[in-house]
Amino acid sequence: MNTIAVIGSGTMGNGIAHTFAQFGYPVNLIDISKEALEKAISTIGKNLDRQVGKGTLTEAEKMATLSHISTFTDLQTGVAHADLVVEAATEQLELKLKIFKDLDAFAKPGAILASNTSSISITRIASVTGRGDKVIGMHFMNPVPVMKLVEVIRGYATSDETTENIMALSKKLAKVPVEVNDYPGFVANRILMPMINEAIYTLYENVAGVAEIDTVMKLGMAHPMGPLQLADFIGLDVCLAILRVLQEGFGHPKYAPCPLLVNMVAAGHKGIKSGAGFYNYANGVKEPVVAAKFL
Structure with a gap:
């Protein structure tokens, strides 16, 4: 080359x-x-x-x-x-x-x-x-x-x-x-996106807050970054697009994006690149959004 x-x-x-x-x-x-x-x-x-x-x-x-x-x-x-x-x-x-x-x-x-x-x-x-x-x-x-x-x-x-x-x-x-x-999501996103989607559902169903969900996955599963913070880093619009590719490609309801994710993207809250997602990034400081915001 x-x-x-x-x-x-x-x-x-x-x-x-x-x-x-x-x-x-x-x-x-x-x-x-x-x-x-x-x-x-x-x-x-x-x-x-x-x-x-x-x-x-x-x-x-x-x-x-x-x-x-x-x-x-x-x-x-x-x-x-x-x-x-x-x-x-x-x-x-x-x-x-x-x-x-x-x-x-x-x-x-x-x-x-x-x-x-x-x-x-x-x-x-x-x-x-x-x-x-x-x-x-x-x-x-x-x-x-x-x-x-x-x-x-x-x-x-x-x-x-x-x-x-x-x-x-x-x-x-x-x-x-x-x-x-060549199958939908390949390997990385076929495994990663359903996990991120499930973390969003866990927040959506008020099982725990943003920081709590991410802490469980970081300390309990040795992930360097929690799934909600990772979603913000990837871009919530990108996560939504990939989940829709998986849903269409496999035709299985388990890949359906969480309604909270759909609403956040529609509202322009796309993560780090928009300044807000599951965390707020104002003035270079990362702060989890309070649970009430997602109810």
């Missing part, structure tokens, strides 16, 4: 770009908004500064990493010479289908097209391209520069060669790739 193109400059996209660039890969970071790209580069710079502060990166390595990233607002130009394109756009099926249809037209014939989707079918995404054998899931975990896991998802038509290339590439990024098959 030589040039890497990353589509989407949000939390996941800038983290993916950061990681590839840190390991010496030229990265084309693509977004429709120039302002979003400027914000992404600023975020990457701050995250690199944090690494320098911890002594895991030198100032020279930080500058080299930033020098490897170019930004583009034009998709065709950004992907034209890429060997691998990693899509990290919003978790919406129709948007991803449009992007991959365009990628099939714009990317060179030998390029691998990967999606960072956390739940949407790779087989469905690949169906709008003429290169199903070169379409694969490359699901990084957040925060990308820190988390070791990459869920590598094989679509129905994904070739052994494509899978082997992405597994090997992930290891070059000092990640631990795990190969999984």
Whole structure:
């Protein structure tokens, strides 16, 4: 792999770009908004500064990493010479289908097209391209520069060669790739989201409050973060979207999102990114929302 193109400059996209660039890969970071790209580069710079502060990166390595990233607002130009394109756009099926249809037209014939989707079918995404054998899931975990896991998802038509290339590439990024098959939620979210949903139901049914639920899971199950805080970190809108993919994909009521989650997303309470979810994040302080708010 030589040039890497990353589509989407949000939390996941800038983290993916950061990681590839840190390991010496030229990265084309693509977004429709120039302002979003400027914000992404600023975020990457701050995250690199944090690494320098911890002594895991030198100032020279930080500058080299930033020098490897170019930004583009034009998709065709950004992907034209890429060997691998990693899509990290919003978790919406129709948007991803449009992007991959365009990628099939714009990317060179030998390029691998990967999606960072956390739940949407790779087989469905690949169906709008003429290169199903070169379409694969490359699901990084957040925060990308820190988390070791990459869920590598094989679509129905994904070739052994494509899978082997992405597994090997992930290891070059000092990640631990795990190969999984293409079913709703894959492994990570098929297990995680029902747990988060059950924690929300536990709050909704007034079994316990936010802090109490998270404390039980942290101290009793050795989780580094409680499920409600984790939901805020992921984004409540993202959790809702994944649960709906699971519900539709399996047709089982156990995946139905809790009504409280639906209402919170409708009200714009999406977790850290909106400033409020199961916790309030005003002025940089995390405070659990009182139980009465959820009744």
